[in-house]
Amino acid sequence: MVVSRRIGGQAPHLSWFLRRLEAQGLAAPVDRAPPARLPPDWVGIELADCWLDLGRDGDLPLAERMAHCRDTGLDLVELAGDWLEPAAEHGFMLLVGNAPAPASAAWRVLDALAPRPGCWLHCGPTHSARFCQRVFAAMQHQGLSALPTPDGSPHPLDWEKMLQTQWLIAEKLRQLAEDYLSSQIGHPPPYPSPLPDEVRHFAANLARGILLTLPEEAALRAWAERIDAVLQQRG
Template sequence: MVVSRRIGGQAPYLSCFLRRLETQGLAAPTDRDPPARLPPDWVGMELEDCWLDLGQDGDQALAERLALSRDAGLGFVELAGDWPAPAAEHGFMLLVGGAPAPGSAAWQLLDALAPQPGCWLNCGPPHSARFCQRVFAALRHQGLSALPTPDGSPHPLDWEKTLQTQWLIAEKLRQLAEDYLSSQIGRAPPYPSPLPDEVRHFAANLARGILLTLPEKATLREWAERIDAVLQQRG
């Protein structure tokens, strides 16, 4: 199958993406290059009807690309995730913001890049994929940092220090959730029932779940202070 596309920008993972597409039989046309309608330094793939954004910068830069793409009459699909080189063989874990229409060229590219067709997460509108990636990265960091460095000897788990780190991560997750709901949804929960359409997507549910799960800020601060006092007593 041939899908017309133009590669934009420079990033180490772009070659891995291209290799994955080729191994999945999704080749680019060899007789012509599609004309560029967007800045050449953007990182991603320009298709006939949309821009597949692979940038790993901030929200403001993403918003600017989104606006320029729409001004050019192109759809916009945001991709976020960790893209190691071995994924070129096994498929990439893709977080998608602004999922394309089923059967479109962009949809076919996502299916080819993923481990299996359909095995990519539709997070919601643009900006939602970045939010989900930040949350997952924080949770992964917490899970790995709680484990002691293996040295061949048994070590007791420092529960107080582990809990202290968890409270710090919890507060960062709260900040991420509040920022996403305020900046992208425009209002904070609680929401009326039935839910408004703008909060009926995975990222918004993830943000709401974080806020519902965590205790009130004052309670969380009190718990953190108690744990800190215990650690100080232990020296």
């Protein structure tokens, strides 16, 4: 299958994405790529009617690219994830914001990049993929920090430090969720019933779940003070 495309920008993961597309039989035209209509420093894949954004910067630059694409007559599909070179063979774990229409060229590209067709996560509108990646990265960091040291030697369990680290990450997750719902969705909780259409997607549900699950900062601080008091009594 041939899909007209142009690789834009400079980044190590671009070559991995290109190798994956070629391995999945999604060839580019043999004559030449389509002429560039977007700034050359943008990182991603330009299709005939769509820009697959692979940038790893912040929300403001993404919003600026989205506005530029809209003025140019292109859709923008946001892609986020922790991309590693082995994915060029096995497929990328893709988080997708503003997913393209089914059966479109962009949809076929996503299916080719993923481990299997359809094995990519539609997170919601633009900016949702970045939010989900930040949440997943924080949870992964916390999980890795709880693993034993590589040398395998026994170490005393510093549960107080571990708990403080968990509280810190919990508060960061709360801040991420609140910022996403306020700045990107425009509907901070509580929500009416039935839910508005703009909060009926994965990223909004993830943010709402974080706020419903994690205690407020004041409650975390109160728990920490109670634990410190108990430790001082035992000391």
